[in-house]
Amino acid sequence: MSFASPLLRRPGAVAASRADAGVAAHYGDPSREQRALAEGSAAVDLSFRGVVTVAGPDRLTWLTTLSSQQVSGLVPGQSAELLLLSIQGRIEYDARIVDDGERAWLLVEAAEAEGLAAWLNSMRFMLRVEVADVSDDWGVLGATRRLEALSAVPGAGPVWEDPWPRIAPGGYSYAPVPEEVHPGLDRPWFEHLVPADRLEEAAAALDADGLGLAGSMAAEALRIAAWRPRMGFETDDKAIPHELDLLRTAVHLSKGCYKGQETVARVHNLGHPPRRLVMLQLDGSAHTLPAVGSPVFQAADDGGEKQVGRVTSAALHYEMGPIALAVVKRSTDPRVTLVVRGEAEGEEYAASQEIIVAPDAGQVVHRPAGLLRGHP
Template identity: 85%
Template structure:
């Protein structure tokens, strides 16, 4: 049965749909909620998250051998991000991981939890690990700062801190801006694991501390402004980490062999990712937003237009107005104004690009220094 958060019974709550089903999209005032969330005065219910635990003394070395990330040295309370890839290097699972000293907690999109747990269980062999899908037992509350009230709640789980946009050990940045000017620095992010049956108690404790609730729309708008990819939105069945700048947080380029490593290394050292992530500043005169999957078009010299990508996420930001993330062909002119086709007849949005992944990303071997950035 699908999860429905008890916080949906709060006054003004409007239910979210799609991947965020089960929590509130907003509580009556999305722009105010977004501002208070950005300022650290609100928490957002993310209890649609799937939660998978891995216990046992071999858990971290085992996850290291399976994934793109080096997590064997995680200390209790330390957070990271890892990818599980196909043989072709395509992203199959994108997991947030935090270890509590006894078990590793993997936070994923709701649709991924069961498949991830089943796949991990099939890979145990003779190792001392135990996998469990505990999604129904746990809720998740997100915030732009660590909320000690939630961390101190009896029975609370660990807190995952997003490593984005810092370049992790062994990672590499494909962004055109240096780390100290990355917009993701304006959005530190923490996800607190709370027992599902204590979510209402947690909200009441936050109320007492002057911390309100924001909806999932607010969290998504801040994520887009931070250039942060989300599994199932920016990823599809062809996505590789390089296209989304995920080498910065989720890939250790010097670790041992894992499924998909050959593609990761080949594209990074010798080739270019076929697509790249961009942020779009949308024309707001239509007072609507394009749907996920809307085609992104580029005009041609003969007056025609060709599709160069698709919208992956869109939101109304409380300061910047309508913004979106899109995945476009690598060779799309970064200076060109693009057009997003809406669902209705004649509905179009002019879109100015903000480059995230550099058009020349990849091919690091023997390239001039300084074009791509590393720690």
């Protein structure tokens, strides 16, 4: 799908690239836009999102049987997150879901939509469900609060509310901080569906309500600061939910059987995830950011260094400065300062760690109660 948002015609718009291609990275002032987005006085165009709908009376029970999440009881307007896993428990699709009473709306990364719709159609059998990839027909506007101005846009769709970082029913936290002080609480997040041919009308409604537009760079910085993993960034072909703290919002540990459940249960109850997600506070003296994929090193016992992971996302936060998410080996010492090595010769960043997934996460059978906690 080749997409270019009509909001790219707005004054100052600079196009984003890669996964965010088709929308504005910023509109001329990234720092101001980020602050406005955080404060709830701006919205961000996320219309690169893929949108897949599932209609029919069996839709929610069917999605429950296929996925890691219990969504059969979703009421109209209620939001959740679900994963579709491989037999080995690796993440294949990560979908935001909201139901409107007639159909379930699945919001995914652009690269996921076509494959997700095709796979769901292959699993229909005799059930009363209808699957459609409607990505071309819908735009998405994100904000840190519900935007009532968009409800007046003709044909406006439902609003997805991010459950992160609340521990969903049946979920479990691998973070070493209590839920009530999780940094994700500083970033409530809503994604509003609007018809693609009414995006300019939606932006005008925001203007009239005193709200501006922010670019995708602003949304990314707030996401990283909230420790929120993103499909295609923090995930690779080996990623399992435990490594990213996705048992918190996207996995129901006591629901019925689904593909990948055996791995999810085994790692959670008896083992440890082999890798873990961390946030890195980067040395800002270089005035640059490491590229996604940049290697992360830890000092070795022999006086050298060993690679322990890679940067998965990086941004310049309007308050914290340069920050990044990285996936590192579980054995990485959480107390030491790491080194990120960029692409240019001599490009290095000292990086202190904020633990997102605890090094001892998992193996909950017979372990004493501690900071890692679940939701019944």
